[in-house]
Amino acid sequence: MSENFPFSNFQELQQWHQGIKDANRNNIFCHCRNCSYEWMDSTFDATCSQCHSQDVETISSWQFPDD
Numbered sequence: 001m002s003e004n005f006p007f008s009n010f011q012e013l014q015q016w017h018q019g020i021k022d023a024n025r026n027n028i029f030c031h032c033r034n035c036s037y038e039w040m041d042s043t044f045d046a047t048c049s050q051c052h053s054q055d056v057e058t059i060s061s062w063q064f065p066d067d
């Protein structure tokens with residue numbers, strides 16, 4: 001393990017992996033600028049399933065305020 005390894009210990013690495021898994025849930029709000037279709041997806045590179053446009057606005061759900 002080199003000194004450039006970005007995690008100081010294994011637990012930190014696990015937490016980083018958990019963060020990746022959390023980010024992979026369908027919690028990204030997508031809005032197609034082409035046809036206005038809206039859906040939840042798991043990727044910021046979403047393609048609209050209705051018109052196949054890649055002009056999609058993506059908003060992470062954790063940016064929404066809690067209420």
Ligand SMILES: [Zn+2]
Pocket residue numbers: 032033034035036037048049050051052053
């Ligand atoms: Zn669309």
